[in-house]
Amino acid sequence: MNIPEAKETLSLNMTVRCYEQDPYGRLRPADVFNWFQEAACCQCRLHKAAIEDLRPKGYTWIIHRYKIAVARMPVYGEDCRVSTWAHPRRDLLSVRDFALESASGERLVSATSQWALIDLKAQRPARLSAALAYFPACEARALDEELKPLNVPAGLKLVGETEQKATAWCLDQNDHVNNSVYVSWAYDGLYPHIKGTPVLRDMEVNYKRQAFHGQAVTCRTSAAPGGVFYSEIALADGEPLALIRSSWSA
Numbered sequence: 345m346n347i348p349e350a351k352e353t354l355s356l357n358m359t360v361r362c363y364e365q366d367p368y369g370r371l372r373p374a375d376v377f378n379w380f381q382e383a384a385c386c387q388c389r390l391h392k393a394a395i396e397d398l399r400p401k402g403y404t405w406i407i408h409r410y411k412i413a414v415a416r417m418p419v420y421g422e423d424c425r426v427s428t429w430a431h432p433r434r435d436l437l438s439v440r441d442f443a444l445e446s447a448s449g450e451r452l453v454s455a456t457s458q459w460a461l462i463d464l465k466a467q468r469p470a471r472l473s474a475a476l477a478y479f480p481a482c483e484a485r486a487l488d489e490e491l492k493p494l495n496v497p498a499g500l501k502l503v504g505e506t507e508q509k510a511t512a513w514c515l516d517q518n519d520h521v522n523n524s525v526y527v528s529w530a531y532d533g534l535y536p537h538i539k540g541t542p543v544l545r546d547m548e549v550n551y552k553r554q555a556f557h558g559q560a561v562t563c564r565t566s567a568a569p570g571g572v573f574y575s576e577i578a579l580a581d582g583e584p585l586a587l588i589r590s591s592w593s594a
Contacts, residue, residue: 347427347429347443347445347484347486348429348482348484351480352429352480352481352482353387353427353428353429354383354386354387354390354427354428354429355383355425355426355427355428356379356382356383356386356425356426356427357423357424357425358379358382358423358424358425358426359421359422359423359424360418360419360420360421360422360424361420362420364420365419365420366542367542368542369419369420370417370418370419370420371417371418371419372528372531373527373531373544373547373590374524374525374527374528374531375524376412376417376444376453376455377410377412377523377524377527378524379426379444380426380428380442380444380455380457381522381523381524382426383426383427383428383442384428384440384442387428387429387430388405391476391478391479391480393475393476393479395517395518396517398461398475399464401475402463402464402465403461403462403463403464403470403474403475404461404462404464404518405438405459405460405461405462406459406460406461406462406518406551406554407457407458407459407523407551408437408457408458408459408460408550408551409457409458409491409548409549409550409551410455410456410457410458410491410523410548410549410551411455411456411457411487411489411491411546411547411548411549412442412453412454412455412487412546412547412548413453413454413455413487413545413546414452414453414543414544414545414546414547415450415451415452415453415454416450416452417452417453417543417544418444418446418452422446422447423446423447424444424445424446424447424452425444425445425446425447426442426443426444426445427442427443427445428440428441428442428443429441429480429481429482429484430479430480430481431481431482431483432481432482432483433472433473433476433479433481434472435471435472435473436460436469436471436472437458437459437460438458438459438460438461438472439456439457439458439459440456440457440458440459441454441455441456441457441484441485441486441487442454442455442456442457442486443455443486454486454487455486455487456485456486456487456488456489456491457491458491461474461475461476491548493550494548494550494574494587494589495587496566496574496576496587497568497574500566500567500568500574501566501567502564502565502566503537503565503566503567503573504533504536504537504564504565505533505562505563505564505565506529506532506533506562506563506565507560507561507562507563508529508532508560508561508562508563509558509559509560509561510555510556510557510558510559510560510561511557512557514555514557515557518554519556519557520554520555520556521554521555521556521585523549523551526549526551526577526585526586526588527547527549527588529561529563529575529577530563530565530575530577530586530588530590532563533563533564533565533575534565534573534575534590534592537565537567537573538571538573538592540594541571541592541593541594542592542594543592543593543594544590544591544592545571545591545592545593546590546591547588547589547590547591548588548589548590549586549587549588550586550587550588551585551586552584552585552586552587553579553583553584553585553586554585555579555585559579559580560579560580561577561578561579561580561585562577562578562579562580563575563576563577564576564578570591571591571592571593572589572590572591572592573589573590573591573592574587574588574589575587575588575589575590
């Protein structure tokens, strides 16, 4: 689907920088999430809906679910355009789509995401209307999917387990681990198993809990047929933080 009109959309020109490329010269999966986050933050700032606008009112944004579908990853030095827009308001859930295109207009990555507005005092979801009087929205979809809970199929083979630490580098403005870091943690566990089939086709993330500075984290990687992997990210005591399903091919 075409990207909606400019009044409903924010678009940024981006270039794949040397420190954003993977060993194959392509934009790393976690940096796709970073690019999309930058576009979303820029649009929210324009409409006084960024975290720095909401926190004084007692609210903040929390990511709930995310999915990206990849036609082709841009490569080092490639000029691109990232666009984002929100869907008509659902009062307890904000749906936001993203499109990453080449300079010539080729659609490279499509994505959809779900966000919740959190009441900081109650630590519970709040109605969007409580904090946002207006935000531009449209019905167009970059990725026409309604995101649902992920589950790990029974009987999968565990192929690896890695340990991580929530360092200061991982933290964002909410003082918790940023959403893209979970993708980096998953990629660390996936890398030994995708070196022969390194092309990401899609990735879906369910965010379940927040992680904070100093916490120890474990990522368990399980393999399914057809180049599909499940990355279960949890605290050291087993409390789940995120579940990521990804599909890779040659």
